[in-house]
Amino acid sequence: MYRRILICTAFLLTGLFVQAQEIKWEQVAPGIWKGSVGKPESYNLLTASGANPAMDGLKRLGDAGFPLVKEEIVAKLNDGKTYLRFPLSKKEQLYGFGLNFQTVHQRGKILELHVDHYGGKDNGRTHAPTPFYVSSDGYGIFINSARYLKVYAGSAVRRDSKAAPEAKDRNTDKTWSSRPYSDAVEILVPAEGVEFYVFAGPKPLDAVSRYNLFNGGGPLPPRWGLGFTQRVKTLYTSAEVENEAKAFADKGFPLDYIGLEPGWQSKAYPCTFEWDKGRYPDPAGFVKSMLNKGIRLNLWTNPYVSPAASIYKDLKPYTADHTVWLGAVADLTMPEARNILFGQLKKDQVDLGVSGYKFDEVDGYDHYLWPDVTTFPSGKSAEQLRQTYGLLIQRYSAELFHQRNQRTYGLVRASNGGGTALPYVIYNDYYNHEDFITALINSSFSGVLWTPEARASKTGEEWLRRMQSVVFSPMAMINAWSSGTKPWSYPEVEQQVKDMALLRMQMMPYWYSEFAKYHFQGIPPFRAMNLEEGFLSEVQKELKSTNLEDNPYVEAVNKEVKDQYMAGAYLLVAPMFAGKTSRTVILPRGKWFDFYTGKFAGDGEVITVSPGLDRIPVYVKDGGIIPMGPALMHAPKPTDKINLEIRYYGSKPGKYLLYDDDGESFNYEKGDFSFREINIAKGADGRLKSSVSKAEKGKPNTLDQIVFKAMTSN
Structure with a gap:
């Protein structure tokens, strides 16, 4: 009996030894290290998104030392799963783990990172469950897996914890806690290996910037994408859309692009991706007419293919064995499926001059999306496709516009790690104003953009408050697909809403420069x-x-x-x-x-x-420089020259990098852009000493007259 116990004990110890895995480390960029454990899956978030590191930006950010003790990062394999553990100090706070709507601090949370509609709880099921977190100690961790990840973000105490709290008697000790201190982030990956990345700081913003740059840098929208957009009612006709555009012009409200909802298609839920000839008898003429008015079109769709679609028969061999609303689900990891689906979008819409898309329902809920028992012809699992479908739809639709040397800016319901560079903003059906702001805050930890869109309101006061938030966000949008709401639908605040919309246009030089810094430096604009x-x-x-x-x-x-x-x-x-x-x-x-x-x-x-x-509280830090342009009805064209008013606040010397390019093409990727340096200081006599670096010869220059304005008096 004693011998048998010894044998069993030895077997268990051997089993534990086998489970512990060596982590293979490789520095892949300045301040970024990749750790590999076991046999990482070839299909992951980075391969799905096609992310390519922005090495120039990473080099400019500079190198930094490894921010943790490598020996305290632990990896094990057990039951076909990979277990990762990262150390935590007592005073650290954690941010990130995806697009959360109600909480910013994530320490102590238990999450399952799972692409889904947001259901009202920060439990990991969300539109962008990015497996990236940032520490207040100035580093970041990214798990590159297209699986549902279970995260224990400092929520469980290990028996051998180096800093385990003291066990206390709840009956007599009032300091007893049901959630005692934990010194580790523990992550369970349902695969026999995984790769992960460690991002150095030294500050939290540096770690975030490195993550964004490693994923290609943020998108640089066209100037018109930062203007004002109105999404019209579902069953609008081309004539009604033109009338809506005329109403904006007549009332003096700016408008850069209009979103068409499901009714533009001959059938939707599932979709044909073909124009409805009753509501839109001349699509090419309609698109051209709108462009001549300075207004672009963005088309709603979801990717589920109707049996009535002209592409259905050819696409069917490359689709899943389950449907969504009886529509075929294309396996977008297969070139054959992509060529058919995106070929239809190109031929029938993009080639006509359509400027972008709104991709709906690529996130969840479980009751209508494909179940995890679904099989796809590529052999990728239903889980992997669920985690990456939003990435795939963004990536390959964006390529349609890149091939035309034409920037796009659209909407999507799902994204994930690796998707930072994709030119899409996340939205949803949830409509809590306070939580929308929390989501905007959390987007900065997740490498995504989020819009606190306005749809309708119970009162004029609520409408104005929502519109004020929209103006200070990545996309200034009214989504009236159901309500038919207009900016002027609440007469008691019509003028204030108009003032806010015009302020958005005036601030375009600032917004455009800040998005350029997102692209080139990795700094989130919000x-x-x-x-x-x-x-x-x-x-x-x-x-x-x-x-x-x-x-x-x-x-x-x-x-x-x-x-x-x-x-x-x-x-x-x-x-x-x-x-x-x-x-x-x-x-x-x-x-x-x-x-x-x-x-x-x-x-x-x-x-x-x-x-x-009338006002949303906004404050400027000392030495702040805010470049302001005219209150235009449409974003400037590449050939336009605008006057600039450069506002200066406080008394501290200030510096600002003002970005310029043609505003529409990808020529900036070939170096056809400039950052012009603005310097302002206030002399002892109170007068401003200001300068703007000269426009580089042969580089874009959309500026005409420049004036400076000191906003703060002595």
Whole structure:
């Protein structure tokens, strides 16, 4: 009996030894290391997205040392799954793990990262469950797997933890906690191997920038993509669309592109990808007419192919054995399927001059999307296709426009890790204004863009508040597919909404430059306060019944800031919500000034503001430079020259890089662009000393007259 026990013990120890895996390390770019365990699957998020590192940007960012102790990163194989463990220090906070809507701090969470509609809970099921997280200690981790990942983000205490908390008696000790401190992030990958990446800082924003650049850098939208867009009702005809465009012009509201919803197709749910000849009898003429008015078209679709579609028969051999709404699901990992589906989009729409797409329902829910028992002809699993279908649809549709040397900017319901460079903005059917702002904040940790679109409102006040948020976001959009809402649908706030729409157009030089920095430097144009230098949310011990020293998660969750964000290099935006006349704003260290008046607002403090209905609170950091253009009805054309007003705030010397190119093509990839440096300082006499570097010979120059304006008086 004793001998048998020894044999069993030896077997178990041997089993444990076999499970522990050596991690193969390779530095793949400055400040970025790849770790490989077991046999990583050949199909992953990076192969699906086609991401290519922006090495020039990574080199400019510079090298940095490995941010963790390699020996504390553990990998094991067990039961056909890969287990990864990354260390945590006691004071670290975690951000990321995808597009969350209600929480910014993720330490202590248990998540299953799974592409899905957002169902109202931050549980990992979301439109972009990006397996990337950022630490407040200034590093990032990315798991390159197209599988459903289980994440324990500092939520479980191991028996051999180096810093395990003391076991306490709940009966007698009031400091007992049901969620004790954990010193590790543990991730379960359902595959016999995986590759992952470690991104150095030294600051959290540096780690985020490295991640974005490693995935190709952010998209650079066309200028018109940063203008104003209206999505019309589902069954509109071409005549009704033209009338809507005329109404915008007559009322003096800017408009750059219109979105057509399902009714443009002969059949939808599932789709034919062919024009309905009753509502759109002359598609080519209609598209040309709209372009002549300076308005582009964006078409709604989902990718599920109707049996009535002309491409159905040829596509069928390259589709899944399950359907969505009885529509065929193309296996987009197969060139044959892509050639047929995207060939139809090219022939019937893109070649006519259509400027982009809105790809719906590539995310979930389970009850209508293909089940995990589905088989695809390529041999890829239903799980892998679920995790990457949004990436595939973005990648190959974007290629249609790249082949034409024509930029696009569209909408999509799902994305994932690797998709940073793809020119799409995520949206959904959820409609909570506060949560939309939290999602905008979290998008900066996930390498995606998110729009807090406006659809309809119960009151004029709510409508204006939503429109104010929309103007300070990646896409200034009204989505009226169901309601038919117009910017002027609430007469009591029509003028204020119009003023906000015109402000969006005035700020286009700023927005365009900030998106260029996203592309070339990896800096998200809209980002969390936690990425802003000088931002400190002071932690207070508010829960007296909890041992905060042992449980920094509870401490942190109660102080997360999820209703204000940074917009570009210099702006802090603090949205107002319906029913509220005042709010608090946390200002980072350094002087901040009111965007509209230039008046001093505060320095590293919490302020309470009552801006009135007309304004969304926006603040500019000391030395801030905001380039402003004219309030145009459409974005400038490549041949247009615009006047520029350069606004300067505070008294600290300021510098700004103003980006310029033709605004529409991919010629910038060949070097046909410029960053012009703006420098402003205030002399002892209070006068501005300002300069703008000269336009480079042979490079785009869309600027005409330039004036400087000091917003802050002495």
